[in-house]
Amino acid sequence: MIRIGCRGCLSWCLLVAVGLGFFFWPPEATAQEEVASALRRYKDREASTGYYEEYEVRPRRQRPLVGVPGVARGSFPYSPSAAAVRITTRLADSHRGVQFYYNRRCQDCHPQQARDYHTTRGKLTCRQCHGGEPIASIQHYYSPLNPIRRHAYVCAKCHQGASTSFASYVVHEPSPAALETRRSFPVLFYAFWIMVALAGGTFLVFLPHTVLWGLRELLARRRKHGE
Amino acid sequence: MSRIRRFTLAQRLFHLLLMLSFMTQAATGLGRMYIETKWGSLVASFFGGYELSLTIHKWVGLFMLSLLGAHIIYVLATIEWRGFPRRLLGPDSLLPHKDDLKQALGHLGWMLGLAPLPRLDRWTYWEKFDYWAVFWGLFILGGTGLLLFNPVASSRLLPGWGLNVTLWVHRIEAALAMAHIFVIHFFIGHLRRENFPMDLVMFEGSVDRAKLSHERPAWVERLQREGRLEDLQTLPKPFPWRAAYYIFGYAAMIACLFLFVGALAYSRLVTW
Numbered sequence: 001m002i003r004i005g006c007r008g009c010l011s012w013c014l015l016v017a018v019g020l021g022f023f024f025w026p027p028e029a030t031a032q033e034e035v036a037s038a039l040r041r042y043k044d045r046e047a048s049t050g051y052y053e054e055y056e057v058r059p060r061r062q063r064p065l066v067g068v069p070g071v072a073r074g075s076f077p078y079s080p081s082a083a084a085v086r087i088t089t090r091l092a093d094s095h096r097g098v099q100f101y102y103n104r105r106c107q108d109c110h111p112q113q114a115r116d117y118h119t120t121r122g123k124l125t126c127r128q129c130h131g132g133e134p135i136a137s138i139q140h141y142y143s144p145l146n147p148i149r150r151h152a153y154v155c156a157k158c159h160q161g162a163s164t165s166f167a168s169y170v171v172h173e174p175s176p177a178a179l180e181t182r183r184s185f186p187v188l189f190y191a192f193w194i195m196v197a198l199a200g201g202t203f204l205v206f207l208p209h210t211v212l213w214g215l216r217e218l219l220a221r222r223r224k225h226g227e
Numbered sequence: 228m229s230r231i232r233r234f235t236l237a238q239r240l241f242h243l244l245l246m247l248s249f250m251t252q253a254a255t256g257l258g259r260m261y262i263e264t265k266w267g268s269l270v271a272s273f274f275g276g277y278e279l280s281l282t283i284h285k286w287v288g289l290f291m292l293s294l295l296g297a298h299i300i301y302v303l304a305t306i307e308w309r310g311f312p313r314r315l316l317g318p319d320s321l322l323p324h325k326d327d328l329k330q331a332l333g334h335l336g337w338m339l340g341l342a343p344l345p346r347l348d349r350w351t352y353w354e355k356f357d358y359w360a361v362f363w364g365l366f367i368l369g370g371t372g373l374l375l376f377n378p379v380a381s382s383r384l385l386p387g388w389g390l391n392v393t394l395w396v397h398r399i400e401a402a403l404a405m406a407h408i409f410v411i412h413f414f415i416g417h418l419r420r421e422n423f424p425m426d427l428v429m430f431e432g433s434v435d436r437a438k439l440s441h442e443r444p445a446w447v448e449r450l451q452r453e454g455r456l457e458d459l460q461t462l463p464k465p466f467p468w469r470a471a472y473y474i475f476g477y478a479a480m481i482a483c484l485f486l487f488v489g490a491l492a493y494s495r496l497v498t499w
Contacts, residue, residue, distance in 0.1 A: 008303040166382035199403035212338040217420040
């Protein structure tokens with residue numbers, strides 16, 4: 001029996017060591033990694049040999065979003081000259097031409113975005129992430145919040161060592177219960193509803209069980225100890 | 228008045244530590260989650276405010292995980308390894324057994340007045356459920372908690388949007404665990420008529436023999452048959468101890484109900 005205890009102890013120590021390793025492993029300099037599109041970052045900007053085509057430093061899990069969703073795929077790739085159309089997610093000043101912009105608070109026009117964790121709990125202001133005037137569209141090429149550099153330009157100001165993976169945290173989280181989240185963030189939607197079903201199922205069994213039991217004992221004529 | 232020992236000192240200590248750390252986690256977690264409301268900031272203020280609450284929550288969380296580790300070692304050390312799986316499948320084991328289903332149905336029949344009380348053994352089906360629910364809860368809450376411990380580090384293991392998911396899983400599982408403990412566990416353990424005002428067994432360690440033969444006749448008979456009943460007899464704890472158990476138990480229950488009612492009442496005021 002003692003020998004078994006020791007073996008248990010040993011495997012537990014090993015587990016603890018692996019766990020501690022996870023927390024205290026020296027971090028890679030993830031904030032400094034530069035991400036380049038597999039597609040066309042340098043092609044757009046440099047009429048060079050195309051030697052830079054792939055990466056300077058291999059990005060980790062996140063591919064930057066450079067294509068225009070639904071607008072330009074395949075034969076009509078996005079480029080600054082081709083996108084003369086006003087694509088609202090690609091503006092250098094996202095409020096250009098928006099009426100009554102000045103002297104209004106961001107929340108007045110973007111109430112949904114003011115519900116995020118950083119604003120309501122962390123007490124951040126919008127500009128701590130979105131920057132001063134002009135506020136670029138998220139996907140504008142030079143926007144600080146462009147996923148290419150969001151981790152280094154914004155998140156790492158407060159979260160030391162933030163990586164591209166970290167920056168893919170969805171700051172303005174959609175409501176996990178809402179039906180449209182099934183399209184925009186399906187993993188969150190399904191995880192939420194699976195957990196709710198688990199919790200609901202447990203109570204569906206145990207609540208009536210407990211209520212019935214309580215009633216039955218309450219209505220019993222006398223205690224039956226010692227019977 | 229003879230009493231039968233049901234829990235060892237080590238087991239009661241585990242329960243006490245689990246209970247204290249669970250309550251700390253519930254209070255610090257709820258205080259943070261409800262920080263936008265008056266009630267939430269009141270709860271958080273007991274733990275030094277919003278930020279200190281998180282620090283406490285994290286370290287007590289690690290403590291709970293080490294408690295889980297200690298419990299696993301304890302279980303490995305107390306398992307009867309001779310003739311290995313035999314004892315694990317018997318009535319002294321907490322592993323689910325096909326009789327549990329029969330007893331659950333029988334108990335339901337009794338509640339509806341259709342059947343006599345099933346002859347329960349040492350561990351009943353609802354106690355087994357509670358035991359395994361702690362495992363399941365600690366794995367989910369502990370796993371997601373470890374990932375949230377240091378989001379920058381854990382985003383090396385999972386994509387950053389996984390943190391959105393992780394936090395929600397953590398929240399819902401915590402809500403489930405709290406509601407289960409604060410409503411169902413308290414009611415079955417202490418508030419139903421047979422046990423009212425409080426079942427001291429988990430603090431005192433022993434049960435009144437007459438009550439036990441009514442509640443778990445199969446176990447008592449089995450002990451008698453094996454001649455082990457005499458070994459398990461003990462005396463009741465002296466009065467000051469019992470008084471302390473009542474005071475401590477009721478203080479804990481009232482604190483938990485304060486958390487539960489507050490959390491329900493203020494839930495509409497939180498930006499989810």
